Amino acid sequence: MRVGCPKEIKNHEYRVGLTPGAVREYVAHGHDVIIETKAGAGIGADDDAYRAAGAKIVATAADIFQKSDMVVKVKEPQPSEWAQLRDGQILYTYLHLAPDPEQTKGLLASGVTAIAYETVTDERGGLPLLAPMSEVAGRLSIQAGATALQKANGGRGILLGGVPGVLPAKVAIIGGGVVGLHAAKMAAGIGADVSILDRSIPRLRQLDDLFGGRIHTRYSTIDALEEEVFSADLVIGAVLIPGAAAPKLVTREMLSGMKKGAVIVDVAIDQGGCFETSHATTHSDPTYEVDGVVHYCVANMPGAVPVTSAHALNNATLHYGLQLADKGLKAIAEDRHLRAGLNVHKGRVTNAPVAEALGYDAFAPEAALNVA
Ligand SMILES: NC(=O)C1=CN([C@@H]2O[C@H](COP(=O)(O)OP(=O)(O)OC[C@H]3O[C@@H](n4cnc5c(N)ncnc54)[C@H](O)[C@@H]3O)[C@@H](O)[C@H]2O)C=CC1
Numbered sequence: 001m002r003v004g005c006p007k008e009i010k011n012h013e014y015r016v017g018l019t020p021g022a023v024r025e026y027v028a029h030g031h032d033v034i035i036e037t038k039a040g041a042g043i044g045a046d047d048d049a050y051r052a053a054g055a056k057i058v059a060t061a062a063d064i065f066q067k068s069d070m071v072v073k074v075k076e077p078q079p080s081e082w083a084q085l086r087d088g089q090i091l092y093t094y095l096h097l098a099p100d101p102e103q104t105k106g107l108l109a110s111g112v113t114a115i116a117y118e119t120v121t122d123e124r125g126g127l128p129l130l131a132p133m134s135e136v137a138g139r140l141s142i143q144a145g146a147t148a149l150q151k152a153n154g155g156r157g158i159l160l161g162g163v164p165g166v167l168p169a170k171v172a173i174i175g176g177g178v179v180g181l182h183a184a185k186m187a188a189g190i191g192a193d194v195s196i197l198d199r200s201i202p203r204l205r206q207l208d209d210l211f212g213g214r215i216h217t218r219y220s221t222i223d224a225l226e227e228e229v230f231s232a233d234l235v236i237g238a239v240l241i242p243g244a245a246a247p248k249l250v251t252r253e254m255l256s257g258m259k260k261g262a263v264i265v266d267v268a269i270d271q272g273g274c275f276e277t278s279h280a281t282t283h284s285d286p287t288y289e290v291d292g293v294v295h296y297c298v299a300n301m302p303g304a305v306p307v308t309s310a311h312a313l314n315n316a317t318l319h320y321g322l323q324l325a326d327k328g329l330k331a332i333a334e335d336r337h338l339r340a341g342l343n344v345h346k347g348r349v350t351n352a353p354v355a356e357a358l359g360y361d362a363f364a365p366e367a368a369l370n371v372a
């Protein structure tokens with residue numbers, strides 16, 4: 001199979017879908033790999049590094065989209081990219097379709113077979129291709145929040161860890177999954193007073209055990225949520241219902257009960273966000289203010305630390321990428337966890353939560369692929 005990787009074009013997105021190390025693995029499996037020139041510049045991998053790994057360098061993204069049987073990317077295709085996808089081609093990348101009707105329309109019109117990293121599953125009920133970026137974004141959320149809390153950046157001017165004799169800041173984390181855990185590690189490590197809210201009691205038990213009393217866990221009712229959000233200096237939005245649009249847990253009305261200069265980091269923004277007042281921002285202009293509360297809602301947070309993120313992402317995507325390259329659609333038909341990643345196939349939506357969020361009929365991946 002010919003596998004192609006274009007340079008990412010989303011705002012300040014410096015990750016790359018294939019690192020030179022991943023290219024070497026595809027080549028070892030007998031595949032042709034083409035890479036757009038400078039695709040790896042953001043992680044310090046130049047064209048020669050890709051040539052040494054066995055790839056051919058091409059001049060434009062159009063060359064990649066025209067010549068590849070499978071396109072491997074990081075972020076959801078942008079309008080100029082989805083216009084170049086076609087029937088019979090596999091797209092392997094993050095999609096986040098539920099909050100994005102335009103992209104969904106574009107992918108359906110193209111006829112492409114699109115696998116969304118974020119809905120591929122594993123035996124333990126996890127999302128193995130989302131997890132590494134959630135680890136990065138969870139850790140970054142505390143750095144971003146700490147910066148936004150500085151007075152000159154519009155925040156209330158509180159240091160997360162405090163100092164001896166002065167209380168630390170309060171951090172409320174809504175959603176104790178992968179993002180929530182990694183945000184809590186950073187916040188607790190820096191000395192903040194941390195609460196995590198979740199709807200899963202087994203998960204709250206696990207977090208309580210992990211932190212040995214260093215953080216507070218709370219079952220996420222409206223009462224608990226209000227109490228935590230109203231007293232917090234920094235609120236991290238980290239809920240997920242896989243594939244679906246994020247539930248709006250913090251309403252506009254609730255903002256009026258928050259401290260002036262408090263900061264919200266809505267990591268769940270790639271699924272539409274869990275604050276009613278969230279809208280996606282970019283690394284060039286990451287924050288805005290509503291009712292005195294600073295909002296940070298960057299949808300590609302890991303793009304800020306591409307050297308870490310691109311390698312962590314490739315570690316997770318390589319296994320199924322090789323399966324797809326080796327076997328094509330048969331790989332999806334054979335493996336139920338990869339099938340869970342199939343969001344769009346030949347003009348049909350094949351992920352139920354995406355179909356429900358956007359008002360399409362859902363086709364089971366098995367039916368769309370003619371798998372018994
Ligand atoms: N903005 C960015 O750059 C990035 C965003 N993300 C996003 O962050 C979000 C979280 O991802 P993960 O931590 O990997 O998901 P996860 O599935 O590991 O955790 C989500 C948690 O939310 C909890 N939850 C669900 N509904 C809830 C509710 N009503 N109240 C409280 N908790 C609730 C679940 O029980 C679960 O523990 C996703 O939308 C993901 O796509 C991830 C990486 C980068």
Ligand SMILES: CC(=O)C(=O)O
Nearest residue numbers: 133270299300301302
């Ligand atoms: C998961 C995601 O949206 C990202 O890594 O950018």
Ligand SMILES: [Mg+2]
Nearest residue numbers: 076096270299
């Ligand atoms: Mg996005």
